[in-house]
Amino acid sequence: MKQFNEHWDGIVRGNRANLTEGMSLSQMGYAQTNDWVQGGTHLIGKIKASVNQLKAVLGNPIHQGKSGDGKTTMEWVFVKKNVWLSPTKSGDIVFSVYDYKNPPPQDGSVQHSWSVGGNDQHKAAIRKVLKLAGLTATMLEEAQPRTDDALELTEAAAAPKHSVKVGDIFYSSWGYDQTNTEFYIVTKVTGASVVVIELDSVEKSEPVHMTGTVTPHPLKKPKDGAVPKRTVVKMGYDGKPMIKTPMGYNAYLWDGKPKQVSHYA
Secondary structure, X not given: OHHHHHHHHHHHHXXXXXXOOOOOOXXXXXXXXXXXXXXXXXXXXXXXXXXXXXXXXXXXXXXXXXXXXXXXXXXXXXXXXXXEEEOOEEEEEEEEEEOOOOOOOOOOOOOEEEEEEEOHHHHHHHHHHHHHHOXXXXXXXXXXXOOHHHHHHHHHOOOOOOOOOOXXXXXXXXXXXXXXXXXXXXXXXXXXXXXXXXXXXXXXXXXXXXXXXXXXXXXXXXXXXXXXXXXXXXXXXXXXXXXXXXXXXXXXXXXXXXXXXXXXX
C-alpha cells in the first residue's frame, strides 16, 4: 500500500508540474464540447471579465444566442477526459462559463459577471486551470446557493411556469455506439421543479440486427433500484418543457410513441 501511495503521489506531482501559467486550455488537456450534460454540473463560482477577455482565453462560445428558456445568451463548455481523480478512480472534469439572466453588454470590452459551472469535487482544479489560463474565478462557499436553479426555485417556488403535471412521462435518448432510451414519470410538482423516478421499460426487437423500439412499462412500474429525483423544468428551444436526468442528459415530454434503441454487439 505504501508503494502504491508513493506512486499516486508521483502522478499528482507530475500533473501539477506539467501545468504552468500562460498555458492555453487545450495545452492543459481541455477541449470545448457540446455534450456538457455528461458532467451533471451546477453553479460553483463567478468570474468578472469582459466578452473580449473570455474569447481571448476560451475561444468562441459553444452556445451563442438566447436559449429556449431565455436565461442564457453565451456559454463556453470544456471537458478533460480520463483524469485520475483519486488512486482508484478516474473520470472527466467538466466546467462551463455562462451568463445567467444577465446578458453581457454589447461593448465587448466592458467587465461583466459570469457564472462558472462544475462539480464541487473539481472546484479547486477548475479554479487553478482558469487562473493559469488568465482568468480569476471566485468560488462559492458551502453556505451560499450552489446552483443557478436553486436561486430560481427560491424566486418562483410558489407558482409553476409550466404545464407539467403528476403522471406526465419524459424520455431521454443518448449514446454513441448504441442508443439508450430511458423514461421518467413525474410524481410531484412543486413550483418550477418536479420530482421524477425512472420507469421500467418494454423493448420490442426489429428485423434489423440489434435494433428495436421501447416504451414505458404499461403499469408505470419504477425501474429496480430507481430513486426519486428533484429537477427543474425548463423550456426548450421549441417552447416545450424539458428536464435533466440523474445522469445529466436532456429529457423531453413523451409523445406516446415507441422510441428507438440499439445495442452494440
